[in-house]
Amino acid sequence: MKLVNKHIDKHGTGHVTIRPEDDEDMWHLYNLIQEGDSIRAPAIRRVQKVSSTGSVDSQRVKLNLTLKVTRVEFQTAALHISGPVVVENQHVRLGAFHTLDIEVQRDVRIEKFEGWDSIAISRVEESIIPGKGAEVAALVCGEGTVAFCLLSQHMTVVTHRLAFSIPRKSGSSSGATQHEKGLTKFYGALFDRAIVIASPGWVRDAVYDYMVGEASRRGDKVLQKALRDKVVKVHISSPHVLKSPEIVAQLKETKFAREGIVLDKFFKMLGTDEMRACTLLISDELFRASNPVIRKKYVGLVEAVQQKGGEVVIFSSMHESGQQLNQLTGLAAILTFPLDIEIVEAEEKEEAERIRLATEAELDVG
Secondary structure (H helix, E strand, O other), X not given: XXXXXXXXXXXXXXXXXXXXXXXXXXXXXXXXXXXXXXXXXXXXXXXXXXXXXXXXXXXXXXXXXXXXXXXXXXXXXEEEEEEEEOOOOOOOOOOOEEEEEEOOOOOEEEEOOOOOOHHHHHXXXXXXXXXXXXXXXXXXXXXXXXXXXXXXXXXXXXXXXXXXXXXXXXXXXXXXXXXXXHHHHHHHHHOOOOOEEEEOOOHHHHHHHHHHHHHHHHOOHHHHHHHHHHOXXXXXXXXXXXXXXXXXXXXXXXXXXXXXXXXXXXXXXXXXXXXOOOEEEEEHHHHHOXXXXXXXXXXXXXXXXXXXXXXXXXXXXXXXXXXXXXXXXXXXXXXXXXXXXXXXXXXXXXXXXXXXXXXXXXXXXO
16 A cells, blocks of 8 residues: 555544555555545546537546445455545536445545544554565465465455366376376466465375475576475365464464464463453454444554553454454453453443433433
8 A cells, every 4th residue: 555645633633545556455445444434536437418419428537536435345356435426526416426446556535534543543554564465375275176365464365266177097007197197287387376285185295396396497496495494384174274383383473373373362261261361352343333433432442452551453354363253242352360240240230321321311401
C-alpha cells in the first residue's frame, strides 16, 4: 500500500488517501472502510446524452465519485463499495446509488464518519510498511495434485491448483516408464515454487529430491543453498500443516505463526485451568462492527490493555487461527492471575442495570 496523503487532526478528524498495490491491500481497505464513511475513488459510469434532434448517445465515462458507504463486500483480490453519491458530479446526480469496484494502483480517499481511532490509524501505518507482502509460499501436494498457497500477514490465498494424470505403475517395464514420466512431469511443474512441502507418504521427499537434483544439474549454487536452508518437508495426514512443530520453528517470526502460537497457548491454558485465562486476543472481525458504539468499545478495550502494559494480538480472520478465535466470540485473554467468575457476573449485572436505567431515563425525557 502506498500513502498518497494524510490529513488527520488531534481529534481524529480528517482523511487519508492511499493506493492499493496488491490483493492484501484490498483486505486492509476492507478492514478500514465502514458504513457511514465517505469514500472517493475512480469509477466508470455509463452516461446518456440526448441531442437536439432527440437521438440518444450512450457512452462510458471515467470519473471520480464520492460515496457515503452503506455496504462493503470483500472477495479475494476484489473490493466492492456501495452507497449514494454525496458530492455532486456533472455526470451523476446527487443521491444516485453506485457501487465502486476498487482496483490496484487507483487512489482511494477515506474520510471516517466517526473519526480515525487508534485501530484504524494502526491499520494504515501497518499496511504502508514496505515489504509487508507474502511472508511464505507453500505447496500442499499429493500424488499428481498440488495447491499453491501464499501466506501473508493477514491472508492465506490459494493462488492456483494443479492436477496431473499419472499412469498407474504396472508390472510391465513400459507401464513403469509411463508412471515415471508422469511423476517427472509433475515434479517439473513444482520446481522452484516450494518452501514448505507437505504431503502424506513419500511424495514430499520425491519432490525435494527432484529439486535438489535439478539445482545440481543447473549448477545453481544459490538455489542449492536455498533448498538446504529454507525447504521444510512435513508429513501430514490432514490439512493442518502449519501446526507442525517443524513449521512452527521455521516460521515463528511470521505474523500468522505468532497468532497460531498465541492461540495454542490460550487453548492449553483453558484445558488446565479455565479460570486462568496478560495477553488480549481479538479478531479483526470485531472492528468491522457496523454499530460505531460496539466498535468504540473494542477499540477502548485494546487501548486500555496497551496503556497498562499488556500485549494485544489482533488476529486476521483470513487465517485459520483467526477463524478459530471467531468461534470463541472473537475475543479471549491470557491472564496473569485467576479470574473470579462471581465478581465478573456481578459486574455484568451492575452494568446491565445501569444501561437499563439510562435507557428508561432517555425515554422519560422524550
